[in-house]
Every structure is written in C-alpha cells, then in structure tokens.
Amino acid sequence: MLNQKMIGFGITLALFFLSSCGGNSKAEQTPIDPATEVINQKVEKTLSQLTLEEKVGQMTQITMDVISKGESIFVSDEPLELDDKKVIEAIQKYKVGSFLNTANNRARTPEKWNEIISDLQKVAMKEVGIPIIYGIDAIHGTTYTAGATFFPQPIGMGASWNKDLVRQMAEITAYETRASGIPWNFSPVLDLGRDGRWARMWETFGEDVFLVSEMGRETIRGYQGDDNDVSKKGRVAGSLKHYLGYSSYSGKDRTPAYIPERQLREIYLPSFKAAVDQGAYTVMVNSGLINGIPVHANKRLITDLLKNELAFEGLVVTDWADIENLHNRDKIAADQKEAVKMAVNAGIDMAMVPYNFNFTTNLIELVKEGEVNISRIDDAVRRVLKVKYALGLFENPTTEIDDYKEFASTKSEALALATAEESITLLKNRKKVLPLSKNAKVLVTGPNANSMRTLNGGWSYSWQGEKVSEFAEGYQTILEAIEEEIGKSNVSYVSGLEYKMDGKYEEEQNINIQGAVKAARNVDYIILCLGENSYCEKPGDLVDMDISENQQALAQAMAATGKPVILILNEGRPRLISRFEAQMDAVVQTYLPGNFGGVALANILFGDVNPSGKLPYTYPKYPNSLLTYDHQPSENQEKMEGVYDYESSFEIQYPFGHGLSYTTFEYSDLVVSKNEFDADDKLDVSVKVTNTGNRAGKEVVQLYTSDLYASISPSVKRLRRFEKIELAAGESKVVNFEISARDLAFVGLNNEWISEEGDFIFRLGNLEKQVKLTETKVFDQFPSLNL
Structure with a gap:
C-alpha cells in the first residue's frame, strides 16, 4: 500500500503556505521527502520504457460503448458484454489507458462493474503492462451503480451549509465508487451557480465563491482522505471541474462567457485553488469559451495559470469530445488534427475522446512532424502515471468486492436522509402554517408529487435521470412518504399534471386541474408539488425561467379554493414563481434531494424535523433581475434629489442565505x-x-x-x-x-x-x-x- 508520502505529487506541499483565495506567481520550493522520490523514480522508469504509441495511448480515454457488443459504438446490447475484439483493438493496437462512462448510459450492479473493469485490467496488464484508470461521474452518490446511496445533488449539499455532512457524503460516495471497481470520480463541480437560467446550476454548491470553496475542499477531503492516500480502501481520486469560469453570457449551457481577468481571479479561481491546495489529483476542463477562446485551447489558463502559477502537478483531462469541438463546434481548428495540436500544446494531458481512436493517430503524427514536442507528451504521461501509482493500481488494479461489506449500509442511508433534511429550505411560513398536524387531512397534488425521477434529477442511474424508475422503486416519493407519515386515510391525491416521462423535462400532460379542485373540498391543507422534471447539461437549456404555464394554472386554481396551500418546490434551479407566490401560505424548497427526499420532506412538514437549510443562491423574482447577493452598489440605486432623478430596483424573491426555522x-x-x-x-x-x-x-x-x-x-x-x-x-x-x-x-x-x-x-x-x-x-x- 502506498502512503501519502509516496504519492509523488507535491500537489499540496508546495502550496499549503498560500491562502485560499490568492497565490504567488511561483510556488515556494519545499524539500522532496524520500518516499516521494521513490514514486517519482517509479514513474520515470515506467515512462522511459514506453514507446511513443504507448505514451499517446496513456493520454487517451474511450467510452464504454466503443468496446461493448452492440449494434454500433453508440448502442450496446443488454445484458452488457465486452466485445473481446474491440477490447483488444483499443488496448493492444491503440494502447488506450483510460475508459469512462457506462454502456447505454445505464447503471450496473457493483458485481457487474467489477467484472467489466477486472477484464479490462487483465488485458491492459498483459498487452501494455500499465493498468487502465476508469472514471465516472458520481456527483451525488455513486451515480451509475445500482443500489448505491444517493444524496442530495450538490446544490442541496450547499443548502445544508454543513461542511461535516459534505465531507461524510464524499467519504461514502468514494467508498461505494471504489466498491464498484472505479477509482476516479469526475467530481466535485467547483463552478459557481450565479445564473438561475443555467442548466448546470444544480451541479454547483451555489453562487458564492467562499461557500463553494469550503464545500469543494471538504469534498476532496472525503474522496481522498486528509492524507491524500488514495491507495487506501474506499478512496478515489477527485476531479475538479470545470476549470475555469464555466458560465455563460446567454444562460444556456456551453455557450460563450466574457470574464475580465480580475473577476476570473477573484470570483472563479479561488474554489479551484482551495481544492488544489487540499490535494486534488485531477482537473477537468471547461467545455465553453472565455472571451472568445475555447478553454481547451487556452494555454494561458491551463499551463500558465493552473500548472505553473498554482503549481498543480496532477492530471488535466478534457470534457466529453471537447477537442473535437474545437473543429466541429467552435471553428478555431481547420481539422481534427489541428484541434489535437491546439489542445495538447495548451496543456491537456488526457483526451476524453470518446468514440474513436483518431486522437491517437493524429497525435502520433503531430509528434513525428515536430508540431508537438515529445517533452509535452512526457509531461502529460508523467502526470497520468503519477495518478495511477497514487491509486495503487499497479499493485492492485482491481477491487476485491468482498472487502466492501458496508456498501449501501443502513448507516450510509441514515446519513443521506439526514443530509436531505438539512438541505431542505423553508422559504415562507405565513401565520406559522407549518408544521402540520398529523391528524390533518391533506391533498397532495402536482407533477412532482409522485415521482422519484424528479427527486433525484440528472446524473441518477443515467445521464438525464430518465431511468430512475427502474432502480428506485424501493424508495418513497413525496406522496408515499406523506401517506406513511400520517396514514393513507388522511391523504387525497390527484396529480393535476403529469410529466411526459419519455419527453422533455418541461412538458406536462394529463391535465386534471378540475379534479384537484374537487378533491380540495374535503381536506384541510393542499400540498402542491411543483418544479421540474430531470435534465442535465445542454438538454436542460431554458427559453423561459417562469415555472410552466400549466403549473402556474394549477397553483392559482389551488389558491382559489381558499384552502391553505403549501408550495413544495422540487427543482434544480430557481424557476420564477412571482405570479402566484403571494397566494401561497408556505413555500418549501427541496432542490433535488435524492432518494430520501420524500421522507425528509414529510419529516419536516409534520414537525419531526426542524428545517435548517439556507439558500445557496439568490432566488430571483423577475427574469430581468438576475443578480447575485454580492452585486455592486450601482445595481440598486435610489433617487437622490439634486443628483439624479432615477432609480433601479434590486427586487428578488428570497435572498442568498435565507431559510426559516420552526x-x-x-x-x-x-x-x-x-x-x-x-x-x-x-x-x-x-x-x-x-x-x-x-x-x-x-x-x-x-x-x-x-x-x-x-x-x-x-x-x-x-x-x-x-x-x-x-x-x-x-x-x-x-x-x-x-x-x-x-x-x-x-x-x-x-x-x-x-x-x-x-x-x-x-x-x-x-x-x-x-x-x-x-x-x-x-x-x-x-x-x-x-x-
């Protein structure tokens, strides 16, 4: 087993003297201890024995569908089987050193994961003598493993404002991810959720740089341990994403951002620097553009700032197909070969290709032509090998699943429930309508009332979360948890609206508002569950921030009954509710609370738990007033007689940091x-x-x-x-x-x-x-x- 001194990174040793929001342009030198030198010697020895083709293979990452049996590289068979010929082609011919994702974008059991990865490791050790490194997006639990413990999404973890819970969440996620044979987690997201239009807002810890920095640091501590010895049982290498300044000018995903350098350094960089200082092993690059330049081609940001100024010695990996996007989408590279040249020379160490082997052939040609220096290749491969040695993959390339008896334990589930309870935020409580009596008669309605998919959101058993119903039947929806809490005889249910489970998240069907109005006559309170269906990344782009017209109509119809209405929001970003919020007696934000969100909410609604969540973002009231709490004074001006006769209003629904208690x-x-x-x-x-x-x-x-x-x-x-x-x-x-x-x-x-x-x-x-x-x-x- 490798201890922390053998990690060979010096990732944090040269940086601990720096504060959490700055940094000198050059890191101070610290002595290299003997154990660090040992791992460095191992890396150099291995590196010296590799051919150019083997080096480039170590820089290549392919998605699982490419090597699985199926009709195409985009669709694999079920049940999943590796295609031996394709595996041999990937590893023997192209020397591929890394794989990611899951075939058909579908969760697998821990046993299946270990079977697949063990088979890949056997081939890799035989053909190349270097273990592969497998990566996955496990952002609120072990996302793609059936039966894993699911926590609130990061925006809910931020709403807990509880650093200890965040660290414990990360520890359990690391344990269950490594139990699945996977040693690399593409998490935490250290972007800032400063625009409520953005589809990835819920993947962040919130809008504030200090809050995100603290939660990011605790996540790395949980994944990697205080000593950063990721060869130990139950630990994984974290990946800071998406470096740097992932945001947009339009509010839509993967569109350009315009960020002055002083703002980039003051607002967007500190969260990454804090996690680098904590010892993070890998960094994933922002898919977008900053000031017209794709970050994947920006040497100033990747090499000059991250690797040199912050002295990051870990592995820099692209996001999905983003080298190809330099040509296909961003139009700065004339062809794919030029795109590879731009990205690698900018400082990329590993390409998440993910569907072909063109990266390897293009890069080999570029080196032979003198367009990419061999020293740049060696630097990249050196970083890849350091991570693999740190994880102990050379000694133990596979996981012994019998060592992980605590997978999805009752203790882990109890923590997931407690975290959901601490994240849920009481935003409004007129006349102290909450908590409700357990003898109350209630109507539960709304499209989010009886759906596990909406409680979990994206990155849940699949990318868009559309497969949740196949894996989460053992957990309780909001409706089921309320029925369990106060008895079915006290609960009426009319959905009013239902999402199209096979359609876009914002679409509803089966409108039965009048049925809900009729059912309201016989109850004391209405629990109205609104929000969003699951989505992730670009498919979640919005054209309208308002909650849907159908949901607004349901809310207004419920308010018109004269019965007290408790609005439950189940959403990944703040959808506007100003057109009917005044008619609601209470408002509860659940965010995306995970598999235990229904139980956690019921515990709060009926007084078993006192709510303690606080908003990690500013909840906007109007679409033309999307501001953060740390705005400048000119955003909110009052008339000054004799100076100027105009004003601007900073009118919001709820402020950052707001949350009520009983x-x-x-x-x-x-x-x-x-x-x-x-x-x-x-x-x-x-x-x-x-x-x-x-x-x-x-x-x-x-x-x-x-x-x-x-x-x-x-x-x-x-x-x-x-x-x-x-x-x-x-x-x-x-x-x-x-x-x-x-x-x-x-x-x-x-x-x-x-x-x-x-x-x-x-x-x-x-x-x-x-x-x-x-x-x-x-x-x-x-x-x-x-x-």
Missing part, C-alpha cells in the same frame, strides 16, 4: 477584538446566538463584510465565514471566527490581491460593527494572462 434565534453581543487593525493583524469576531423558541433547532451563523469605499466599486457585501450550530430551546452559544486583512482583499486594477485602508462593516444576523483598516497592503501580484 424556532427563533436571537443574535447579541457582537464583539470585534479591535476597532482599528493593520494589514498583519488577525481579528477575533464573536457573537452570541440564543434559541428563543420552544424547540431545538439548527442555525447557520453567517459572517458578512462590506468594504465601504474602494478603488474598484466594492460588492455590497461578501460572505467571509459560516458555521452551522445546533441549540436546544433556550440554549445560547458563542460563535467565534478569525479574520484578517487578507480575507478582505480583492483583485485590483494592477492584477493584485490588495486590501485598502478604510472602513469595513462586519455583519452577523441583525448586528453590525464598523472597524477600520489603517493601512493598504498588496498581498500577491500576478503576471497578466492577457485574457
């Missing part, structure tokens, strides 16, 4: 250790929080700061620290944070992290304190990337 919390005794501080000081900030209600509850204590004046118009506020605490009724606790001038820095005009002299406001709850920084200090300066 109890109340009072903040008092805010103390900042100094009223004035210099650039080298550390401030101690404390506040007393008291549960003033009559039941236990959890509160997320959020510390925000505001820079009153700066050389660049400052954000109105920024999240700097948070901690989730639990208090019994009447109990108080003092929460302490430490913060420095470095934490208050921003990226200035000269491409530098700088804290400027002046006044700052510290806010905790409804309390605030003004303090003064007495000097200006530049902390880190960077070479311009000329973006």
Whole structure:
C-alpha cells in the first residue's frame, strides 16, 4: 500500500503556505521527502520504457460503448458484454489507458462493474503492462451503480451549509465508487451557480465563491482522505471541474462567457485553488469559451495559470469530445488534427475522446512532424502515471468486492436522509402554517408529487435521470412518504399534471386541474408539488425561467379554493414563481434531494424535523433581475434629489442565505477584538446566538463584510465565514471566527490581491460593527494572462 508520502505529487506541499483565495506567481520550493522520490523514480522508469504509441495511448480515454457488443459504438446490447475484439483493438493496437462512462448510459450492479473493469485490467496488464484508470461521474452518490446511496445533488449539499455532512457524503460516495471497481470520480463541480437560467446550476454548491470553496475542499477531503492516500480502501481520486469560469453570457449551457481577468481571479479561481491546495489529483476542463477562446485551447489558463502559477502537478483531462469541438463546434481548428495540436500544446494531458481512436493517430503524427514536442507528451504521461501509482493500481488494479461489506449500509442511508433534511429550505411560513398536524387531512397534488425521477434529477442511474424508475422503486416519493407519515386515510391525491416521462423535462400532460379542485373540498391543507422534471447539461437549456404555464394554472386554481396551500418546490434551479407566490401560505424548497427526499420532506412538514437549510443562491423574482447577493452598489440605486432623478430596483424573491426555522434565534453581543487593525493583524469576531423558541433547532451563523469605499466599486457585501450550530430551546452559544486583512482583499486594477485602508462593516444576523483598516497592503501580484 502506498502512503501519502509516496504519492509523488507535491500537489499540496508546495502550496499549503498560500491562502485560499490568492497565490504567488511561483510556488515556494519545499524539500522532496524520500518516499516521494521513490514514486517519482517509479514513474520515470515506467515512462522511459514506453514507446511513443504507448505514451499517446496513456493520454487517451474511450467510452464504454466503443468496446461493448452492440449494434454500433453508440448502442450496446443488454445484458452488457465486452466485445473481446474491440477490447483488444483499443488496448493492444491503440494502447488506450483510460475508459469512462457506462454502456447505454445505464447503471450496473457493483458485481457487474467489477467484472467489466477486472477484464479490462487483465488485458491492459498483459498487452501494455500499465493498468487502465476508469472514471465516472458520481456527483451525488455513486451515480451509475445500482443500489448505491444517493444524496442530495450538490446544490442541496450547499443548502445544508454543513461542511461535516459534505465531507461524510464524499467519504461514502468514494467508498461505494471504489466498491464498484472505479477509482476516479469526475467530481466535485467547483463552478459557481450565479445564473438561475443555467442548466448546470444544480451541479454547483451555489453562487458564492467562499461557500463553494469550503464545500469543494471538504469534498476532496472525503474522496481522498486528509492524507491524500488514495491507495487506501474506499478512496478515489477527485476531479475538479470545470476549470475555469464555466458560465455563460446567454444562460444556456456551453455557450460563450466574457470574464475580465480580475473577476476570473477573484470570483472563479479561488474554489479551484482551495481544492488544489487540499490535494486534488485531477482537473477537468471547461467545455465553453472565455472571451472568445475555447478553454481547451487556452494555454494561458491551463499551463500558465493552473500548472505553473498554482503549481498543480496532477492530471488535466478534457470534457466529453471537447477537442473535437474545437473543429466541429467552435471553428478555431481547420481539422481534427489541428484541434489535437491546439489542445495538447495548451496543456491537456488526457483526451476524453470518446468514440474513436483518431486522437491517437493524429497525435502520433503531430509528434513525428515536430508540431508537438515529445517533452509535452512526457509531461502529460508523467502526470497520468503519477495518478495511477497514487491509486495503487499497479499493485492492485482491481477491487476485491468482498472487502466492501458496508456498501449501501443502513448507516450510509441514515446519513443521506439526514443530509436531505438539512438541505431542505423553508422559504415562507405565513401565520406559522407549518408544521402540520398529523391528524390533518391533506391533498397532495402536482407533477412532482409522485415521482422519484424528479427527486433525484440528472446524473441518477443515467445521464438525464430518465431511468430512475427502474432502480428506485424501493424508495418513497413525496406522496408515499406523506401517506406513511400520517396514514393513507388522511391523504387525497390527484396529480393535476403529469410529466411526459419519455419527453422533455418541461412538458406536462394529463391535465386534471378540475379534479384537484374537487378533491380540495374535503381536506384541510393542499400540498402542491411543483418544479421540474430531470435534465442535465445542454438538454436542460431554458427559453423561459417562469415555472410552466400549466403549473402556474394549477397553483392559482389551488389558491382559489381558499384552502391553505403549501408550495413544495422540487427543482434544480430557481424557476420564477412571482405570479402566484403571494397566494401561497408556505413555500418549501427541496432542490433535488435524492432518494430520501420524500421522507425528509414529510419529516419536516409534520414537525419531526426542524428545517435548517439556507439558500445557496439568490432566488430571483423577475427574469430581468438576475443578480447575485454580492452585486455592486450601482445595481440598486435610489433617487437622490439634486443628483439624479432615477432609480433601479434590486427586487428578488428570497435572498442568498435565507431559510426559516420552526424556532427563533436571537443574535447579541457582537464583539470585534479591535476597532482599528493593520494589514498583519488577525481579528477575533464573536457573537452570541440564543434559541428563543420552544424547540431545538439548527442555525447557520453567517459572517458578512462590506468594504465601504474602494478603488474598484466594492460588492455590497461578501460572505467571509459560516458555521452551522445546533441549540436546544433556550440554549445560547458563542460563535467565534478569525479574520484578517487578507480575507478582505480583492483583485485590483494592477492584477493584485490588495486590501485598502478604510472602513469595513462586519455583519452577523441583525448586528453590525464598523472597524477600520489603517493601512493598504498588496498581498500577491500576478503576471497578466492577457485574457
């Protein structure tokens, strides 16, 4: 077994001295310990024995359908079988060193996964002498393994604001992924969900860079362990994605973004840097364009910034077919051969091809023609081999499934339930209508009321989540969980609307609104379950942020009955509800809570659990007011007599960090250790929080700061620290944070992290304190990337 010292990365050793949101342009040198040198020697020895063809093969990743029996490379037979001839072609002829995905985009049992990967490893060790590395997208549990424990999607994990739960989720996901024979997880997503139109918003931890950085760091800790020894049982190599600045100008997926360098460094880079510092082994590249340049062809971002400035020594892998997209979609490469040249010279180490072997033949030709230097090939293969050695694949290329007795254990399922409970967010509770009595008569209605597919969303047993019903029959929908909670005799159900399970997520059919209106006459409350069907990536692009017209009609019909309506939102992004929200008595956001979401919601609705989730994004009210909480002052202007006679409104549905409880919390005794501080000081900030209600509850204590004046118009506020605490009724606790001038820095005009002299406001709850920084200090300066 390899220990952490044998990992040979130095990924984090050279970076621990850096702060979480900056970094010097050159990493300080740290001594290489003997064990690290051992693994480096192994890598160099192996590298020296490889032919050019074998090296290029190590840089190649092919999807499973290519090597399976079936009618084409896009469709495999069921039951799944490897095609021996195709396997030999891939590994013997093209020396392919990595595979991903699952045939027919369908979950397999752990036993089947181990059978497939063991067969591939046998061929690889015989033909090349180097194990393959298999990767999968396991973003909220082991996505493609039947029977695995499913947690809330990342947006729900962010809504929990509970770092311990996020780390434990990652530990269980790593354990069950490795139990499936898979050592590489394409997760966590460290993009920021700052645009509610975006189809991938739910794959993020939210809109704020500090929240995402903290959750990303904890995810890597869970996947790889504190010591980063991923050769240990139950650990996987994580992959930070999608580097860098994955967002869009249009709100649609994989479309261009326009990001100035100072914003790229201040807002989008810190989450990746924090995870690099934690020891992440691999990085996956953004599929989109920044300022007109596809990231996969951007040497400044991949080599200069990631590999050189951040000193990342791990493996950089493309996203799906994105080298080919340089020619097919983005039109910057005249042909596929030029696309390969651009991407590899930019710093790509492994190509997720995924359907052919053209990458290998093109790259071999490019090296022989002198268009790609052999030193660039060696650098890439060296990084691939380091990851394989770190995972212990040379010694143990396959998993012993009998070593994983805790797969999908009751303990793991209990954690998934607890996480769903802590993520669900109570947004509105007029006249304290919630919690409901267990003797109440309720109507459950809406297209999301009786669907496991909508609770899980995409990346659930299949890419688009359309196969959930085949694998999740043993779990409870919202309807089934409510019936279990209060008895079927107290529950009426009329769907009102149903999704087309074989169609697009936004389409509904079987409209029976009048049936729901009739059923409402005989109940005390209406539980209205609205939201979205499952979707993932580009197929989830929107043309309208409003929740569908059919769902709006159902909501208004339910409100017109005069019965109290509890709106349950089950959605991956904030669909607009402003046309009927005022008529709702309570609003509960479940996000995409996973297989235990129905039970978790029922526990909250009927008072078994006190809700504690907080919004990880700003919930918009109107489509022309899509702003984040950390906007600049000019986004919200009031008339100033004699100055200007106009105003702009920052009108939102619910603010970032918002979430109600069944109890109340009072903040008092805010103390900042100094009223004035210099650039080298550390401030101690404390506040007393008291549960003033009559039941236990959890509160997320959020510390925000505001820079009153700066050389660049400052954000109105920024999240700097948070901690989730639990208090019994009447109990108080003092929460302490430490913060420095470095934490208050921003990226200035000269491409530098700088804290400027002046006044700052510290806010905790409804309390605030003004303090003064007495000097200006530049902390880190960077070479311009000329973006």
